[in-house]
Amino acid sequence: MYDPTVARLTYRALLGRRRALILGALPLLLIAISLAVRGLAGADDQTAADVLGGLALATMVPIIGVIAGTGAIGPEIDDGSVVYLLSKPIKRPTIIYTKLIVAIAVTMVFSAVPTLIAGFVLNGNGQQVAVAYTVAALVASIAYAALFLLLGTISRHAVVFGLVYALVWEALFGSLVPGARTLSVQQWALAVAQKVSGGDLVTSDVSLTTATVLLAVVTVLATWYAGQKLRSLTLAGEE
Amino acid sequence: MAAEQSMQTPATAPGDTRIHNIGYRSYDGPRLGRGYARLSLYSQSLRGSYGLGRSVKSKVLPMLLFVVMCVPAAIMVAVAVATKANDLPVDYTRYAIVMQAVISLYVASQAPTSVSRDLRFKTVPLYFSRPIETADYVRAKYAALASALFILTAAPLLVLYVGALLAKLDFTDQTKGFAQGLVSVALLSLLFAGIGLVIASVTPRRGFGIAAVIAVLTISYGAVSTLQAIADVQGNGDAGTWIGLFSPITLIDGVQSAFLGASSAFPGGVGPDNAEGVVFVLFTLGLIAASYGLLVRRYKKVGL
Numbered sequence: 135m136y137d138p139t140v141a142r143l144t145y146r147a148l149l150g151r152r153r154a155l156i157l158g159a160l161p162l163l164l165i166a167i168s169l170a171v172r173g174l175a176g177a178d179d180q181t182a183a184d185v186l187g188g189l190a191l192a193t194m195v196p197i198i199g200v201i202a203g204t205g206a207i208g209p210e211i212d213d214g215s216v217v218y219l220l221s222k223p224i225k226r227p228t229i230i231y232t233k234l235i236v237a238i239a240v241t242m243v244f245s246a247v248p249t250l251i252a253g254f255v256l257n258g259n260g261q262q263v264a265v266a267y268t269v270a271a272l273v274a275s276i277a278y279a280a281l282f283l284l285l286g287t288i289s290r291h292a293v294v295f296g297l298v299y300a301l302v303w304e305a306l307f308g309s310l311v312p313g314a315r316t317l318s319v320q321q322w323a324l325a326v327a328q329k330v331s332g333g334d335l336v337t338s339d340v341s342l343t344t345a346t347v348l349l350a351v352v353t354v355l356a357t358w359y360a361g362q363k364l365r366s367l368t369l370a371g372e373e
Numbered sequence: 374m375a376a377e378q379s380m381q382t383p384a385t386a387p388g389d390t391r392i393h394n395i396g397y398r399s400y401d402g403p404r405l406g407r408g409y410a411r412l413s414l415y416s417q418s419l420r421g422s423y424g425l426g427r428s429v430k431s432k433v434l435p436m437l438l439f440v441v442m443c444v445p446a447a448i449m450v451a452v453a454v455a456t457k458a459n460d461l462p463v464d465y466t467r468y469a470i471v472m473q474a475v476i477s478l479y480v481a482s483q484a485p486t487s488v489s490r491d492l493r494f495k496t497v498p499l500y501f502s503r504p505i506e507t508a509d510y511v512r513a514k515y516a517a518l519a520s521a522l523f524i525l526t527a528a529p530l531l532v533l534y535v536g537a538l539l540a541k542l543d544f545t546d547q548t549k550g551f552a553q554g555l556v557s558v559a560l561l562s563l564l565f566a567g568i569g570l571v572i573a574s575v576t577p578r579r580g581f582g583i584a585a586v587i588a589v590l591t592i593s594y595g596a597v598s599t600l601q602a603i604a605d606v607q608g609n610g611d612a613g614t615w616i617g618l619f620s621p622i623t624l625i626d627g628v629q630s631a632f633l634g635a636s637s638a639f640p641g642g643v644g645p646d647n648a649e650g651v652v653f654v655l656f657t658l659g660l661i662a663a664s665y666g667l668l669v670r671r672y673k674k675v676g677l
Contacts, residue, residue: 152575152576153581156581156584156585156588159588160588160592163592163596167596167599167600170600171599171600171603174600174603174604174607174609174612175603175606175607181603184599184602185599188595188599189592189595189596189599192595193591193592193595194592197584197587197588197591197592200584201581201584201588204580204584205580205581205584208580209578209580209581212578212579212580213493290430291434291482292580293579293580293583293584294434294478294481294482294583297478297481297583297584297587298478301474301478301587301591302474302478305474306474
């Protein structure tokens with residue numbers, strides 16, 4: 135199910151040349167902001183939870199997920215070089231599965247690790263805030279990577295749709311319409327984080343059971359459907 | 374190739390050979406020249422920003438964002454007319470700040486379509502084989518995206534203004550607010566277009582361009598508003614004001630609350646005063662000039 139060559143190529147496509155800079159700039163900024171906040175406000179659990187929840191989990195993780203998830207397959211389909219990969223005797227679901235693993239790994243490294251560091255900088259993991267948000271980032275990485283990888287195989291405008299989902303649906307609708315929160319990767323990840331922290335600093339609108347079931351269903355379904363999409367892929371010209 | 378040339382060189386001694394004249398004539402009519410080429414590039418880019426002259430698929434997103442931008446304005450006008458309110462529910466200057474997510478998405482999606490495809494399909498050298506120069510290309514693209522953004526941000530203001538006049542709100546008051554709003558969105562269009570194009574012109578991949586632009590715009594806003602909120606809680610309002618310099622949307626907010634009579638969206642509602650506002654204006658103009666300079670520098674060398 136896992137093809138090392140495809141994995142190596144995908145890593146190079148994601149992290150090669152200047153792309154690693156975009157991915158690396160965001161985590162660095164998060165850590166810089168945490169340092170600034172710590173300097174300005176001192177160690178405070180509520181502030182730490184606000185920064186990690188508002189900046190790391192709500193903004194940084196989805197954006198890195200979009201870049202890694204769609205970047206793992208989108209550009210190849212876009213410039214047509216995916217046919218060279220598809221013409222090799224490798225199963226299409228294997229290609230998707232391998233690319234998913236790579237996308238998850240990249241998203242986790244570039245989002246969960248800085249979240250943990252930022253959490254320790256902000257309040258030294260008081261009330262388990264840092265660990266809770268790191269777990270949330272890890273869980274969200276899996277779902278986001280699967281979801282955005284699927285988008286990458288469906289649409290040429292995958293990045294835009296991914297961003298619309300992450301920024302408009304989760305952030306804007308989520309804050310206005312309570313029902314939208316049930317269908318948000320961010321809230322599912324928060325439900326898991328709530329269980330980890332045990333305190334009342336990290337809260338979610340979704341119960342843990344619903345969240346885990348939905349997370350698993352979304353990840354598996356998205357991966358399966360992406361494999362199906364790749365089996366019947368048609369290459370279109372540039373608009 | 375080399376062998377061919379060495380064979381041909383002795384044969385083409387001067388006077389020995391003659392190309393048969395089959396009657397082609399060179400064009401000696403009037404040529405439209407550099408200005409016309411620049412204008413064409415501008416109008417094509419502007420049309421392209423709304424998907425006009427492109428496929429149906431590429432019309433969907435810009436048109437959708439345009440509608441999303443205008444619908445809340447129409448609803449506000451309807452509410453103001455129905456309830457016979459004395460004032461519009463939102464200031465002209467505040468509207469763009471509230472709708473910043475839509476504006477950011479528009480810049481992020483259209484800046485790369487404007488410049489990245491030229492890089493990817495290596496059409497930039499073809500442009501420069503025409504009478505236009507680097508500065509012409511940059512000016513045309515910059516002006517086109519800024520105009521597209523101005524249309525996007527000014528249209529809802531126009532809806533608000535017309536609606537306000539139909540609702541018989543105070544004419545001078547509304548006109549003043551409308552004019553201030555227009556100045557503010559013009560500045561915002563220039564700033565956002567500059568930032569978007571500079572980032573998009575670095576990558577030939579449209580997807581990465583979109584992600585990079587949106588990352589710069591939203592992360593900088595997220596970071597700045599977080600820091601401002603914390604500075605406000607700490608009772609350090611001054612620091613909060615200066616932090617506003619570091620994200621495009623708070624920069625515009627600062628400029629308009631200092632000079633254009635807007636109420637600030639900064640935490641605590643205290644924007645920069647006039648002296649601080651001068652710094653905000655200079656910073657904004659500096660950023661616009663810097664993005665123009667960077668673009669010109671970027672296209673000195675064609676290709677990647």
